[in-house]
Amino acid sequence: MSVAVQIMDAIRLGKGNASKKDIQETTSVAWGTMCKSVDNLLERGYIFARREKAQGRGRPVIPLCINNDAAFYVGIDIGAGHTRAVVCNLSFNTVYMDEVPTPRYAGSEQFFAFLRERVEAAVVQSRIEREKLEGIGVSVSGNVDFENGIIVSGGNFGMPFGANLNIAEYLSAEFGVPIYAMTTQAAASAAEYHFGEMAGTPNILTVGCGIGIGSGVVSEGQIMISRPGRLVGHIGHILVSGNRRLCSCGFRGCLESYSGGNNLVSVAKEKFPHRTDLDSARTLDLLAAAGDADAQEIMNTAAAYNAAGIASMIQLYIPEAIVFGGGQCRADGYLFNRTLEEIRSILPRERRENIKTSISTLGKYQSALGAARLVFERYFGDNK
Numbered sequence: 001m002s003v004a005v006q007i008m009d010a011i012r013l014g015k016g017n018a019s020k021k022d023i024q025e026t027t028s029v030a031w032g033t034m035c036k037s038v039d040n041l042l043e044r045g046y047i048f049a050r051r052e053k054a055q056g057r058g059r060p061v062i063p064l065c066i067n068n069d070a071a072f073y074v075g076i077d078i079g080a081g082h083t084r085a086v087v088c089n090l091s092f093n094t095v096y097m098d099e100v101p102t103p104r105y106a107g108s109e110q111f112f113a114f115l116r117e118r119v120e121a122a123v124v125q126s127r128i129e130r131e132k133l134e135g136i137g138v139s140v141s142g143n144v145d146f147e148n149g150i151i152v153s154g155g156n157f158g159m160p161f162g163a164n165l166n167i168a169e170y171l172s173a174e175f176g177v178p179i180y181a182m183t184t185q186a187a188a189s190a191a192e193y194h195f196g197e198m199a200g201t202p203n204i205l206t207v208g209c210g211i212g213i214g215s216g217v218v219s220e221g222q223i224m225i226s227r228p229g230r231l232v233g234h235i236g237h238i239l240v241s242g243n244r245r246l247c248s249c250g251f252r253g254c255l256e257s258y259s260g261g262n263n264l265v266s267v268a269k270e271k272f273p274h275r276t277d278l279d280s281a282r283t284l285d286l287l288a289a290a291g292d293a294d295a296q297e298i299m300n301t302a303a304a305y306n307a308a309g310i311a312s313m314i315q316l317y318i319p320e321a322i323v324f325g326g327g328q329c330r331a332d333g334y335l336f337n338r339t340l341e342e343i344r345s346i347l348p349r350e351r352r353e354n355i356k357t358s359i360s361t362l363g364k365y366q367s368a369l370g371a372a373r374l375v376f377e378r379y380f381g382d383n384k
Contacts, residue, residue, distance in 0.1 A: 004381030075372030080156030080211035096126035105158035137371030139187035155248035180375040187370030189216030205319035210326035235309035307342030325360040
């Protein structure tokens with residue numbers, strides 16, 4: 001993380017009361033380097049000094065503040081069911097939010113047009129000045145080559161592996177700003193680490209359970225970014241013994257091929273064709289909670305599969321906190337609570353007793369917010 005980003009974070013967390021001394025203590029950046037960077041940020045208008053009257057002898061402490069409207073970042077999260085957009089100011093307050101259904105993939109031309117339309121709508125409807133847009137982050141429920149800004153695939157919305165859409169090249173040509181692409185769960189991890197209930201916890205595991213199943217990892221304060229060939233957190237594609245269902249990725253036996261929201265409905269249709277009422281993941285969950293034996297049979301298996309994947313991630317990364325998100329994670333949900341029970345039955349006590357567990361407080365715009373944050377981290381401070 002650049003010195004400029006560290007300083008901006010220190011000022012943001014200081015809530016308008018951070019002095020140069022406070023910033024140096026928070027960041028541990030060498031005094032001279034820190035002062036030079038602060039002066040540069042002041043000159044460029046990203047921050048300002050709040051002048052106060054001196055009290056007593058000596059030089060007055062001059063608090064530094066973020067100029068919120070000096071720059072804006074767009075975050076787009078392309079999920080299997082919905083695409084969500086946010087516009088954030090320089091303090092990462094959201095000034096715009098929007099959600100539309102994600103269309104089934106019908107070729108690169110249509111996809112690029114859809115993506116451009118979502119960004120354009122965010123810029124226009126948020127009423128920000130275009131020259132103050134400094135970056136666009138795009139998170140995708142699929143495979144992403146983050147180093148080159150390429151979406152490799154998005155199986156849950158019909159984009160086949162090898163589609164290889166260079167969205168960084170396309171969007172940067174359209175909007176003239178840096179673009180950063182990453183997986184939805186990497187963005188979720190960034191959002192939780194910086195803005196969530198567990199913010200600042202060095203080791204966090206995020207788990208997303210919706211149409212797809214995925215996870216993200218923060219290890220020793222570093223967000224782990226997945227890429228093809230070096231996947232991080234793709235628990236939805238862990239092969240589960242006894243599961244022979246075909247997954248959107250082309251393999252049989254993936255956790256997601258059973259436990260993903262739409263797949264649960266397919267399982268219900270196959271197992272209980274006479275039960276036309278088992279027509280959504282939410283209905284299955286509510287019926288299971290009410291004691292419906294058929295719904296419980298399906299959801300108990302899903303919980304066991306979920307727990308196998310999550311417990312494996314816990315063993316690999318030993319998180320201090322697990323943050324759940326997605327449509328299947330509700331405090332009163334049958335599947336969610338059954339999954340927690342299964343995890344507790346698998347893990348040894350000494351492992352599970354030191355882990356905090358929560359449901360994300362950031363809501364459905366979690367990954368869009370994380371995408372905006374990650375493009376800020378990557379490019380803020382670069383000379384235009």
